[in-house]
Amino acid sequence: MKLRLGMIGGGEGAFIGAVHRIAARIDDEYELVCGAFSSNPEKSRSSGLSLGLPQNRVYNSYKELIEKEKQLPADERVQVISIVTPNHVHFEPTKLALENGFHVILDKPMTFSLAEAKELEKTVKSSGKLFCLTHTYTGYPMVKEAKQFIKSGKLGAIRKIYVEYPQGWLSSFLEGGENKQAEWRTDPGKSGIAGCMGDIGTHAFNLSEYVSGLHVTQLCADINIVVEGRKLDDDGAVLLKYNNGASGVLTASQIAAGEENNVKIRVYGEKGGLEWQQSDANTLQIKWLDKPAEIWRTGGSYVSSFASHNTRTPAGHPEGYLEAFANLYRNFALSVKAHIEGKTAEPEWLDFPGIEDGVRGMAFIENVIASGKSEIKWTKFNI
Amino acid sequence: MKLRLGMIGGGEGAFIGAVHRIAARIDDEYELVCGAFSSNPEKSRSSGLSLGLPQNRVYNSYKELIEKEKQLPADERVQVISIVTPNHVHFEPTKLALENGFHVILDKPMTFSLAEAKELEKTVKSSGKLFCLTHTYTGYPMVKEAKQFIKSGKLGAIRKIYVEYPQGWLSSFLEGGENKQAEWRTDPGKSGIAGCMGDIGTHAFNLSEYVSGLHVTQLCADINIVVEGRKLDDDGAVLLKYNNGASGVLTASQIAAGEENNVKIRVYGEKGGLEWQQSDANTLQIKWLDKPAEIWRTGGSYVSSFASHNTRTPAGHPEGYLEAFANLYRNFALSVKAHIEGKTAEPEWLDFPGIEDGVRGMAFIENVIASGKSEIKWTKFNI
Amino acid sequence: MKLRLGMIGGGEGAFIGAVHRIAARIDDEYELVCGAFSSNPEKSRSSGLSLGLPQNRVYNSYKELIEKEKQLPADERVQVISIVTPNHVHFEPTKLALENGFHVILDKPMTFSLAEAKELEKTVKSSGKLFCLTHTYTGYPMVKEAKQFIKSGKLGAIRKIYVEYPQGWLSSFLEGGENKQAEWRTDPGKSGIAGCMGDIGTHAFNLSEYVSGLHVTQLCADINIVVEGRKLDDDGAVLLKYNNGASGVLTASQIAAGEENNVKIRVYGEKGGLEWQQSDANTLQIKWLDKPAEIWRTGGSYVSSFASHNTRTPAGHPEGYLEAFANLYRNFALSVKAHIEGKTAEPEWLDFPGIEDGVRGMAFIENVIASGKSEIKWTKFNI
């Protein structure tokens, strides 16, 4: 049984919409049945047709989609809606979808503001529907292995976390040009109060909390607009304190000229440390105080069920970004199916980012921007 | 418009069948409409149903599939048939499919013997149908870039090629156990005259000819059965001579304990060299005699159309084995559609392995095994 | 002509004393002629004898060394004195040596306090003698290349600097045990007000200013004592502002369990960035916004005179830590000889860390510790 999937946003030319659709297809758990692909009805229509959808399932707006789909017979009606619009069009369609009985997959960051995030949290709870936020990096099997490894206690208590996310693509002033990605991501009206920190800082933040199992309690941020004329931050560094007393450093930059997208995390405990980076995504390095470091690999016979469940091929067949993204879609599908069938979902299926991650991510954005403006060193992580 | 895809072989538990199906789905160019997934009708049926096919499109045998599909209306009938059976069941279904008007995607090595390969070559030509052989590694964008780079002449005349394919998974005697992969790949009745050389040696051979644009003319092989009791080679090394006078070394092993699947190629010309390996698949290293080496990357703004056409995401979002495989499926689909529509296919679409690669691959197997038994150093590459 | 070298500190069992002696020998510019190797006369004597020194040139104290050597004939008397004692015995012997006409090589951090550092600066200037501070990492040829590359302007204006120095050897409480290194480095009476920040943080700080050619103007530090019972910091992270408006992040830790000593720097400008790390010391990566990254290598035909002057072997013969250290000794020797002979030293010879680096390093220590205690975010870099 495939789940019936609808999409809001992600029309022609959108990077992340196409990624979501590939992710949904890889494991064959979904069938795309409808969409409102653009706020421009013409563009929505042409996008839908080129995706092979029938005319009557391509809508002019997300409101129309939700309204009309709701009226379809239960066995035809969309079940899961993916929302891949820019940040300022996250909250309303998500809320509407949930309230009308649809499960939702939403791109990050979750909302435009923390206030919206908290309201959405209530909606998710009251709706009883499932919700997934696409923090892709937690979908990598070796990131999951890192989390499980730390959880096992083998590294002892965690003491230090370094997480970094360097990009260089906004090194020049691209605003006002043809780069659509640059356009909305640097526009406070569409992105919210943060640029780099919202776009990739939240990924780094989420990764650090996911892997370590810890929560940030205080932070101290240096937030910069480096490129002249830009309206939102394009670079930042944040000192962190976690709830167990560990400290951390998060850096995110979009002006690290020459860097691609190599998000990386290192975590150190009393007995050893671990390191993962996207450019070598199928490797998890485990380092020890007093014995040789170990190279754990996707597909290894020794990895946990959380890693092996999220891998399709034998060791040595590299799986990448799209597969990590697909893991979110697949685990969400397995969980939704269990929900529909009234069955208990396996822990591995439920291991996808959800509403709590979203609220914490939005709190991160508000706190980190506040700290950036503050003259006081430590800002409490308010939520 | 999606192409209607059928599958022969690849039932439950088969590794490569699942890989083919993911590859077919990633770019949404195909719809799976029928299959004969196993020579065991029960297994074929249950495989087909779990894939969501209607009962009447799941067949008991490949013969039935071809016969019955042929009788369906043209706009319903399967268009492309993927054949993912063990080697000894390659030739007949492929021939039958082509002769009955279907395009074919076939897993490598192409046939059980060179004689079959040559006959198939005739069938492909006489049928006028398109044919793709899934040498996955030539689907990687940076492998394509390597080929284009050499073709451009920037390295000067090619002098030396090293290609290696180390695996360790057959280090122990797995035959007779539960490992199905080991079972048929070490069985002369199913694999043919070669084990390691047929399974992965052909990939290495194909990669070296594809990237360099050269043809092997002579070879000298050391072919070994290392694990006691095994019936086919599990290790080998081959000295090569190419048609421009260059020399090469090909190694393939399935008893390199601890190795996963890191196929790697290095090619050297008069002015520089290049290096690619699957474990870092999105990188192509270009080395120069007198200036710094360069790191070319999937998604880079500077890569050729052959690389960018085969990439879905921006630089720094690693694409892997499944995407490389999907590139074969997508390019084949684009070519088949052009064929159907009577249009001219772009050179980038036609850049998939075909019947000539298959014939040369089977010639490699026969020549390399002959050389392994010969006391003479150089064996002419007969075809 | 070899320079006559004396040594203060560095008796048997001392790590850094042996390193200094190897560094002095590698390029044959020095002859060890005397020493006061320990404050324990017995140990000084036995160390000197095992080094092959005559009894009358092995002294009981640095004071005796300076006093007695001064009375020797000019062509026999020591010319350069290496001081390799713990931090609290840096200032006095250095001052005494300079005032008595000897050139000095001193281990880092320069003194016990900034006040001492400033006084030493005056002494160096008034003495007219040469002074070298052994910030080893600036001795690596590819670090020098990085500096020259940035100086050339090819990266445009510098915007961001990341420098990190992770170690794990102080992850446990080693104080009071047999580890002499741990003993004095964690003792405020011997190390001064900083532990980790003085020991390795100063290296990272110096590296960032050397490579970038910039000066830190403000900082914001998170300074931690992680291991219970420890008296000095063993971990820290620092946000930095440089005098051109660039920002930076410096991390140094001795509780990053499993890490060895992989000091690493990344610098980004408007047009590209560069990266160097000690674990791959002979490589400098240059990254560009719009073309392939480049791998610059020690010994490459294309490197600057500053790199080639500091390299002994052809490309591909790795030179390491001891050679980097030897570069400081050799360049200092060449400069001292030019000084003695009244000649002009080449710019490449003068490219060793000196008194200004030492003063700034001590200012870093005082400012970073002050910032660690401050509730205000930014602390001005006072000097």
Next chain:
Amino acid sequence: MKLRLGMIGGGEGAFIGAVHRIAARIDDEYELVCGAFSSNPEKSRSSGLSLGLPQNRVYNSYKELIEKEKQLPADERVQVISIVTPNHVHFEPTKLALENGFHVILDKPMTFSLAEAKELEKTVKSSGKLFCLTHTYTGYPMVKEAKQFIKSGKLGAIRKIYVEYPQGWLSSFLEGGENKQAEWRTDPGKSGIAGCMGDIGTHAFNLSEYVSGLHVTQLCADINIVVEGRKLDDDGAVLLKYNNGASGVLTASQIAAGEENNVKIRVYGEKGGLEWQQSDANTLQIKWLDKPAEIWRTGGSYVSSFASHNTRTPAGHPEGYLEAFANLYRNFALSVKAHIEGKTAEPEWLDFPGIEDGVRGMAFIENVIASGKSEIKWTKFNI
């Protein structure tokens, strides 16, 4: 006590002579007391003086050196003679030195021919003097660790060896130009019957036998002169059979354009494999069939006495080519001193390449060149 060292060859401008002298100095076990640095008396003299030798210890010829030194008092006379001339001037000075009571360190390959090598073997035995052949790569601590690891049996019986030595510096025709290295290394009158195979093939051969503890028994070679006009081989590949039934592949090339000097070895046994390469010389990778690969590092607390004895600095302070070379000199010095003092040398001291390695190396050269010319596949390894 330092050993008194003399040198034959290695005058100004010679690469390897300078390397030998640095190697001799690093650990302070030798004092250079005399030399005949060139067959040109003028050049010998100026080289000696610039090295700080007294006029009367700089000789016009190796014969003069040996004759005159022999007449000096025992406590002044040279003890160890380093011979660093081109290959055609290896045999005679070595024989003469040994016969006159001096210990000898000789650069590789050992002699001009196998016949000379065998005669030298007799001389070494009859002289009772110690002899070291400078196969540098066996001096690396992690190469020694590799040998010990295999010896321990942890990998099980060895099955496969890959050893490679790619260089690119002879990609063009440099003969007749100013490159002295190219001049003699491509001249059959100075190098002997082999070019690339003698210069670097012997290193690779020696490395494979040293690490594995096995002996080659048969080989099959493809030997090429790639650059037009060259008189000796500049490229080759060799299939190998070892005395335990294992097989191997050795490649050596000096026309692998863009390659520096990255000699690399991989050895596979029944249970796992290991890998070492010079470009990451302080790492030994251990790979397992069924558990994570391990990264063994120079200076690690867990390495054998053979590795730790040959390391000067803590983990994370990279030691390189010169230190590996120095390990040969130091171990030879420790062995010579034990010999002089009538004491038993430790196994770690005796772990340097000697006369047997030299004879086998010359046999490799003769057999590999013979095989290159043979039309028969396998050539017995005659000695």
